[in-house]
Amino acid sequence: MARLLKWTVGSAVGLFVALFIIVPIAILWLTSFTGEPIPILEYLTKGQSSAIWQELSHNFTLQYYGELLDTKRYSQGLVNTVGLVPGFTALFLLIALAGRSLISLISVKLADKIGHFLNLNFASIVAALLTVFSLTWQNWLPESTLLWHFMHWLAPGRSGEERFLQTFGFCSSVTVVACILGTIAAFCIERVNIPGRRLFKVLSIVPLALPSFLGALAVKNILGINGVLTKALASLGWGLPFEAQSVWASGLTQIFLYFPFVLLTVSAALEYFDTSLTEAAQSMGASSFFTFLTVRFPLLMPGILSGAFLVFVRSFGDFSAISLLMPLQYPMIVVEAYRDLSGSTYWGGACMLSVLMMLTVLGILGLQKYYLSRANFEIVGGKGHKRIQRSENPWLCALAGSFCAVIFFVPLCFVIITFIVSIAGTWGIEFLPSSYTLSRYAEVWKASWAADSPLANSFMLALPGLFWSLLLATISAAFIARSNSPWRHILDFCVLLPFVVPGVVFAVALICTFNGPPLALHLTGALVVCAYILTSMPYGVRSAIASFSQISRNLEESSSTLGAPSLLTFAKVTAPLIRSGIAAGAIMIFIACMQEVAITLMTCPPQWRPLSTYIFMEIQEGNVFNASAYGIVLFLLIVIPYSLYFVFTSKQNTTMHN
Numbered sequence: 001m002a003r004l005l006k007w008t009v010g011s012a013v014g015l016f017v018a019l020f021i022i023v024p025i026a027i028l029w030l031t032s033f034t035g036e037p038i039p040i041l042e043y044l045t046k047g048q049s050s051a052i053w054q055e056l057s058h059n060f061t062l063q064y065y066g067e068l069l070d071t072k073r074y075s076q077g078l079v080n081t082v083g084l085v086p087g088f089t090a091l092f093l094l095i096a097l098a099g100r101s102l103i104s105l106i107s108v109k110l111a112d113k114i115g116h117f118l119n120l121n122f123a124s125i126v127a128a129l130l131t132v133f134s135l136t137w138q139n140w141l142p143e144s145t146l147l148w149h150f151m152h153w154l155a156p157g158r159s160g161e162e163r164f165l166q167t168f169g170f171c172s173s174v175t176v177v178a179c180i181l182g183t184i185a186a187f188c189i190e191r192v193n194i195p196g197r198r199l200f201k202v203l204s205i206v207p208l209a210l211p212s213f214l215g216a217l218a219v220k221n222i223l224g225i226n227g228v229l230t231k232a233l234a235s236l237g238w239g240l241p242f243e244a245q246s247v248w249a250s251g252l253t254q255i256f257l258y259f260p261f262v263l264l265t266v267s268a269a270l271e272y273f274d275t276s277l278t279e280a281a282q283s284m285g286a287s288s289f290f291t292f293l294t295v296r297f298p299l300l301m302p303g304i305l306s307g308a309f310l311v312f313v314r315s316f317g318d319f320s321a322i323s324l325l326m327p328l329q330y331p332m333i334v335v336e337a338y339r340d341l342s343g344s345t346y347w348g349g350a351c352m353l354s355v356l357m358m359l360t361v362l363g364i365l366g367l368q369k370y371y372l373s374r375a376n377f378e379i380v381g382g383k384g385h386k387r388i389q390r391s392e393n394p395w396l397c398a399l400a401g402s403f404c405a406v407i408f409f410v411p412l413c414f415v416i417i418t419f420i421v422s423i424a425g426t427w428g429i430e431f432l433p434s435s436y437t438l439s440r441y442a443e444v445w446k447a448s449w450a451a452d453s454p455l456a457n458s459f460m461l462a463l464p465g466l467f468w469s470l471l472l473a474t475i476s477a478a479f480i481a482r483s484n485s486p487w488r489h490i491l492d493f494c495v496l497l498p499f500v501v502p503g504v505v506f507a508v509a510l511i512c513t514f515n516g517p518p519l520a521l522h523l524t525g526a527l528v529v530c531a532y533i534l535t536s537m538p539y540g541v542r543s544a545i546a547s548f549s550q551i552s553r554n555l556e557e558s559s560s561t562l563g564a565p566s567l568l569t570f571a572k573v574t575a576p577l578i579r580s581g582i583a584a585g586a587i588m589i590f591i592a593c594m595q596e597v598a599i600t601l602m603t604c605p606p607q608w609r610p611l612s613t614y615i616f617m618e619i620q621e622g623n624v625f626n627a628s629a630y631g632i633v634l635f636l637l638i639v640i641p642y643s644l645y646f647v648f649t650s651k652q653n654t655t656m657h658n
Contacts, residue, residue, distance in 0.1 A: 006566070013475050014487075017494050020530055024509035025358075025497065032355045034059040035348035037512040045518050064348035074353065075154065076166075077333040081316065082360060083169020084155055085130045092126055093118065094363055097370060120301075120371060134167040161247055165330060170247065170322075171315040174254045178311045179304055181255065181407055182262025188400035189263075190270040193390040195397075200404050202643075204260045207411040209639040211595040213320035213616045214631045215253045218414035220244045220324075221421050221624060228417060231431050250325040254315050256410045261314070262307030269303035275389070302372055309368050313361060317502030319598040320616055333357060334598075338504050341511065342602060351512065354505040361500045415635060422628035440629035452607050454614035455633065461525060461600075461610055462593035465532030469589050472533065473540025474582060478570070480541070481548035492541075499538035503598035506535065510603060525608045531599045536592040540585035547581025548574075591638050611637075 023040060031037050034056060043051045068074045079087070096118055104111035134155065141148045155166040164173075189197055222229045223244035230240055242248040277299070281291040319334050326332055333353055340350035391397070421427070425435030448455040476495055480488045498506055510531060514521040521527035551574065559569040575582075600613045609617075611634050618627035 009475060010479065013472055013479075014491070016472065017491065020510075020534055021494050021497055024506075024513040025501075027512045028351050028354055028358075028505070028509035030056060031347055031512050032064055032351040033061060035061065035064060037347060037515060039516055041513065041519060042517050064352040067349060068352065068356070071349075073331040073336055074333075074349070077331040077336045077353070078356060079154060079169070080165050080330055081169060081171050081333045083165075083172045084134045084167055085127055086169050086172040088130055089123060089127045090363060090367060093123055093367060097367075115374065119374070131167065135163065162330075165247060170251065170326075170330075170332065171312055174251050174258070174315045175308050175312045177251075178255050178259040179262050179308050182259040182307055183266050183300075183304060185259070185263050185404055185407060186266035186270055188404050190267055191390055192396055192400040193392050194401040194404060196401070196404075200408055203408040203412065204263060205639060205642050206408075206415060207257045207260050209591065209642050210257060210411060210414060210635060211320070211597070211612065211638075212254065212257055212314075212318050213324060213597060213612070213619060214418060214635060215257050215411075215414055216250075216321045216324040217615075217619050217624065217627055217631060218418050219249050219253050220619070221417050221628070222413070223249055226427070226429070228420075228431070231429070235431065245325060245327055247326065247330060250322060253321050253325060254318060256407065256414075257321075258311045258314050259407065261310040262304065265303040265307035265310075266300060269300050305368050305372060309364065312364060313500055313502075316357070316361060317504065317598070319502075319504050319601075324616075324619060334502055334504050337508065338598070338602070341508055347512070350508050354508045357505050358501050361502070365500060415632075418628045418635075419632050421624060422632050424625065440626060441633075444629055444633055452609075454609055454611045454630065457608050458594060458610040458612070458634075458637075461528050461532060461604075461608065462590060464529050465536065465593045466586060466590050468529070469533040469536045469593075470540050470582065470586050473537045473585060473589070474544050474578075476537070477541045477544030477548060478574075481545050482553075495541050496538055498534045503535065503596065504602070506531070507599040507602040510599070522603060523605045525605065528600055528604045528608065531603060532593045532596065535596065535599065536589040539588035539592060540582070543581045543585035543588065544578060547578035551577050587641050590641060594634065594638055 027037055027040055030040075036059065038052060038055050040052055043049060068078070096114070100111050100114045100118070103114065137148070137151050138158075141151065143149075155163070157163045157166050168176075185200075188194060189200055194200075221227055223240060223242075224230065227244065233240060278291050278295055281295045282288070286294070317334060319338060322332050323335050323338070326335070334357065337350050337353040337357065340346040340353065420433065422440055423436045423438060424433035425437040427433040444455065447453050450456075473495075476491060479485075480492050510527060511522055513519075514527055521530070555573055555577075559573045560566065564572070594610075595612060597612050597616050600610060601616065604610070604613065611630060615627050615630050615634065618624075618630070
């Protein structure tokens with residue numbers, strides 16, 4: 001009976017994953033060649049599988065991929081997003097690694113030598129050479145050459161801003177700067193005895209709980225025509241170095257919202273770092289700087305690369321902040337994919353761009369995993385390591401404390417300014433509002449009881465998504481962590497896909513699949529809930545797997561030996577031990593559901609519009625006062641459960657240590 005139940009539950013989870021992840025991604029890929037979605041589900045339910053191949057062979061074309069070369073906004077959108085230097089460096093490394101795999105079929109020794117050569121130092125050299133070429137080709141490359149025409153088509157920008165964007169890419173630049181800030185902040189908190197260390201750790205919640213569209217709203221309120229900083233500088237006779245609607249404003253918004261990803265991953269690595277390794281290097285005569293470059297920095301690379309990947313994925317798929325702050329003359333690939341489907345229902349272009357975005361993210365993920373697997377990054381040995389000694393140098397403490405205060409104040413300032421705007425009665429040319437009111441919050445409360453309330457809709461969509469996502473995540477994590485089946489690796493990869501794939505891409509895939517019979521779910525609340533389940537499941541799965549990995553199988557085997565069935569063992573032994581991981585996953589799932597914009601905007605019917613998309617549309621329409629009030633409500637709905645869990649886990653850890 002227990003085995004039958006396991007098989008039934010496993011089959012249900014597998015069917016759900018196949019129906020809402022594998023099939024949509026496959027249809028998305030096929031549509032990029034056909035220009036119209038192939039109704040695979042309809043053909044399969046009618047037993048007409050041959051019709052799939054007939055339609056594919058009849059409509060197959062490379063026209064839409066050719067438009068990447070012919071349509072300027074497509075090519076420029078890809079270049080502006082990724083950048084020539086990061087893009088060609090990654091492409092070169094992927095081709096080299098593919099060639100190495102082919103060579104390994106002939107000579108394993110030669111392939112190993114090539115693999116040893118293709119390290120991070122080599123990647124840095126390639127990137128440096130490409131940077132010099134990309135920044136200087138217009139000055140020395142003859143116009144009569146084919147290479148000049150190719151570069152002029154690929155990177156025609158003449159201004160400094162255009163050349164910077166095309167050379168380094170928006171998302172790549174955000175990732176690099178966020179990594180620098182996050183790594184420095186982690187060292188300041190973990191290695192310097194600065195005052196308010198715990199406060200800074202708590203403040204790291206703020207940017208993580210702040211949706212990017214609220215960050216964009218705050219930047220408009222700060223740097224806009226009537227922004228706070230604009231008025232303050234104008235009173236001194238100064239002007240802003242850049243406007244709210246600019247590349248720099250978009251980049252700074254993402255940097256200050258996403259740097260905590262690097263901070264958390266590097267802090268976790270520093271917490272378990274064996275200081276005897278650096279002491280051994282210094283005892284051999286190495287300077288502090290040389291020790292950092294040769295010992296500490298390489299061993300922290302897994303944390304830095306993990307944080308960098310999270311930042312890149314978030315920045316790459318951040319439709320809301322880019323669409324609200326990026327000037328129209330700088331096309332971005334995520335916005336162009338959205339416009340093709342939502343504006344003109346151009347399936348071929350939208351799916352082609354979506355496939356390119358998906359391949360870009362998967363390529364970066366593959367490179368990250370390759371470089372992490374090629375080296376040994378062990379920093380915790382069998383023996384205990386020394387207790388961390390934080391620097392007491394007063395100058396260093398002051399400098400580190402000031403740095404942390406500045407970078408954590410910016411996201412906090414986003415919240416403060418948004419709150420001031422939400423309670424402003426009238427606000428003209430004055431530096432601060434001339435009057436204040438809470439009437440907007442009264443209107444929010446009154447409107448929350450209406451039938452089409454955005455606040456009520458958020459809970460109506462997020463709570464079912466939370467329940468089913470947590471249930472499926474726990475079942476999937478148990479299968480991945482406890483099963484020896486080879487299918488566990490496939491399930492792990494499929495569950496991860498909605499996390500790494502940008503929201504716009506996943507929305508396009510879902511619309512392609514469920515835009516007609518037999519499951520015409522497009523523009524229904526059911527499809528939104530399913531999308532929430534799939535995009536938030538990775539948080540629950542990763543959290544539950546981490547909890548499973550900390551539990552010895554001997555406990556479960558002892559229960560089974562005493563005659564307890566597997567379900568009773570899970571309920572009485574395993575579940576209580578993984579409840580903290582499940583709670584962490586539940587909070588992250590809830591936050592992901594409440595913050596989601598792109599998928600909801602493209603799949604949700606108007607009567608089911610949740611708080612996130614309502615705020616986004618209010619910002620687009622210029623209703624900043626109303627958007628600010630709803631934005632503060634959404635921020636509180638996200639940050640309060642996050643803070644409660646932070647306090648709970650802190651007390652739990654203190655009790656365990658005592």
